[in-house]
Amino acid sequence: MIQVMDLSKSYDQNEVLKHISLTIPAHQVVAVIGPSGSGKSTFLRCLNGLEMITSGAITVNNHHLNATESKKKQQKTIHRVRQDTGMVFQQFNLYPHKTVIENVMEAIIVVKKQSKEQAKTIASQLLKRVGLQEKEDVYPSKLSGGQQQRVAIARALAMEPKIMLFDEPTSALDPELVGEVLKVMKELADEGMTMVIVTHEMRFAQDAADRILFMADGQIVEDAEPKKFFSDPSTERAQKFLAKVNEF
Numbered sequence: 001m002i003q004v005m006d007l008s009k010s011y012d013q014n015e016v017l018k019h020i021s022l023t024i025p026a027h028q029v030v031a032v033i034g035p036s037g038s039g040k041s042t043f044l045r046c047l048n049g050l051e052m053i054t055s056g057a058i059t060v061n062n063h064h065l066n067a068t069e070s071k072k073k074q075q076k077t078i079h080r081v082r083q084d085t086g087m088v089f090q091q092f093n094l095y096p097h098k099t100v101i102e103n104v105m106e107a108i109i110v111v112k113k114q115s116k117e118q119a120k121t122i123a124s125q126l127l128k129r130v131g132l133q134e135k136e137d138v139y140p141s142k143l144s145g146g147q148q149q150r151v152a153i154a155r156a157l158a159m160e161p162k163i164m165l166f167d168e169p170t171s172a173l174d175p176e177l178v179g180e181v182l183k184v185m186k187e188l189a190d191e192g193m194t195m196v197i198v199t200h201e202m203r204f205a206q207d208a209a210d211r212i213l214f215m216a217d218g219q220i221v222e223d224a225e226p227k228k229f230f231s232d233p234s235t236e237r238a239q240k241f242l243a244k245v246n247e248f
Contacts, residue, residue, distance in 0.1 A: 124136060210225070
C-alpha cells in the first residue's frame with residue numbers, strides 16, 4: 001500500500017529526514033512515535049505531498065512520486081495520492097460558518113461531484129459512525145474539541161480513502177476528551193483501514209497498532225511489533241525515550 005525508498009527531506013542545509021526506506025502493507029496500522037523534532041510529522045506530510053521530498057521516492061496505492069521528476073508531474077501524482085488518502089491534523093480546520101453536516105458534505109459535493117441529497121445521506125451515515133448524528137445541525141464553535149476532531153475524521157472518511165494519516169490527532173485536546181477520538185480510531189483499525197498515526201499516546205500505540213516506528217534525528221531507529229518495542233527496545237535511544245515517558 002505504501003512504499004518509501006531512500007526518502008530524504010531538507011530545508012536549506014537542515015536535513016530533517018535522512019534516507020528512510022520502508023513498506024507498509026494494506027490494512028496495517030502503524031504508530032510513529034519519538035521525541036519532538038525527530039521528523040515524525042514531516043514524514044507523514046511527505047506521504048501525501050504536503051511536503052515535497054528532496055530525494056528518494058514514495059509509492060502510495062500504486063501512485064509513484066519520485067523526487068527526480070518535474071514539479072508538474074509530481075503535482076499530478078500528488079493529486080491522485082490525495083484522492084486515496086485522508087488526513088487528520090492536530091487542529092480540526094473545520095469551516096466555522098458551516099454546520100457539522102455541511103462540513104462533511106463539502107468534499108463530497110465539490111470533489112466527488114455528488115448531489116446535495118447524496119452528500120447529505122453519506123455525511124449523515126459518517127457522523128453516525130463517529131457518534132455525532134445528533135450534532136448534524138450544530139456549528140463547530142458549539143462542539144467540544146473531541147467532537148470537532150471526530151467531525152474532522154468523518155470529513156476525511158467522506159472521500160472513501162484507502163489510507164488514513166493522523167498527525168497527533170489528540171495533542172490539542174483536553175485529557176478527558178482524548179478517549180472519544182481514540183475510540184473512533186481504534187474502530188477504524190479494527191475494520192482494516194490502513195493507517196499511519198503520529199502519536200504521543202503510548203497506550204493507544206501499544207493497543208491499536210500492528211507496528212511501531214520509532215524515529216529520532218530524522219531516521220527510523222526501530223521498526224518493531226508493539227509488544228517487542230515496549231517490553232524490550234533494542235536501541236539505547238529508544239530505551240532512553242521510553243524511560244522518560246514512563247516517568248509520567
